[in-house]
Amino acid sequence: MANPTHKSATSVTLAPLAEKSTFALFVSKYWIHGLGLFLAIAGYVIYRHQAETTRQAARDKSWEAVDRRTDLAGFPRIPTAPPEVMASLATELKGTDAGPWSRWLEANALLGERKFDEAKAALDALRTEYPEHPLVKQVWAVDGTSESLVAAWTSGIAARKAWEEQHPSLFANPQPAADAPKVRLKTELGDIEVTLYRDRAPEHVQNFLDLAASGYYSGTKLYRIDSQMGVDGGDPLTREDDLAKWGTGGGDKVLQFKETGLYHFKGVLTAAAGTARKESLGSRFSILTEDRHDLDGQRVVFGVVTGGMDIVRQLANAAQASDGSGRPEKPVVLTAVETVP
Incomplete structure (x- = not known):
């Protein structure tokens, strides 16, 4: 039997609604096929820009807390940690510059474990706690729909959950028998x-x-x-x-x-x-x-x-x-x- 395949691609067209910033021009030129990968990279670019700006301007200690408790691994090199670590950081850093990003990273960690409902809950918390943050408020045109990255990611999570439920054998082994030792x-x-x-x-x-x-x-x-x-x-x-x-x-x-x-x-x-x-x-x-x-x-x-x-x-x-x-x-x-x- 061939090894299971884990890819489900979606073509993404990205264009900002207002005058293009440097970031917008970058994303528009180097658009990525696949909603999940695009959102991860787009969020990552904003994350790194925000982190570096804050470090240079205010030396905010909240970014240091994120750096200490996460690792950079894989591609793109997004800070990673178990979901419970990111949830703890998001709570501890609430109201700081790194707080909303900790929520975003928590959702990313939960999505990596295919905990779709928990990932959506983390995004809902991000939306509630930081209604004016660019991840929540800045609007983009994604597949003909105008929405923020958080809104687009929430929709993408729901779609991925539904797709995986239709193809369970591609993402997990069967459950053991009821009487399994x-x-x-x-x-x-x-x-x-x-x-x-x-x-x-x-x-x-x-x-x-x-x-x-x-x-x-x-x-x-x-x-x-x-x-x-x-x-x-x-x-x-x-x-x-x-x-x-x-x-x-x-x-x-x-x-x-x-x-x-x-x-x-x-x-x-x-x-x-x-x-x-x-x-x-x-x-x-x-x-x-x-x-x-x-x-x-x-x-x-x-x-x-x-x-x-x-x-x-x-x-x-x-x-x-x-x-x-x-x-x-x-x-x-x-x-x-x-x-x-």
């Missing part, structure tokens, strides 16, 4: 609940349940983190002090690759690949924080996070060791992996 990964930062696809990957699921029941994972550490990938765990050698061995254990048993019809979407539990082509290491696993369809057909998805995804993101975004290994600076211990009744 669940496990709880307990860490010092909080618990992560995972529901397992026993009907689709029975050998991998049973192996994981057997290891959990035996206490195999207790005391092991999450040995590799990556904000653009996720977290890796399940290596028994992480109980040892020899860091060079971390990520090399767990190969005493291997499982054969199985085509399950499940894809590597954000939030899945997937088996680590073995040394031979299309085999899984018996104990090691990854939990993804981003879609990684380059792994489809290479690794076996056998579960999905159904609780505690905020803990997974916190783990993945933690500071890494300076040696380039991807090992967390302060490794987190799995105190237990237990079956949920």
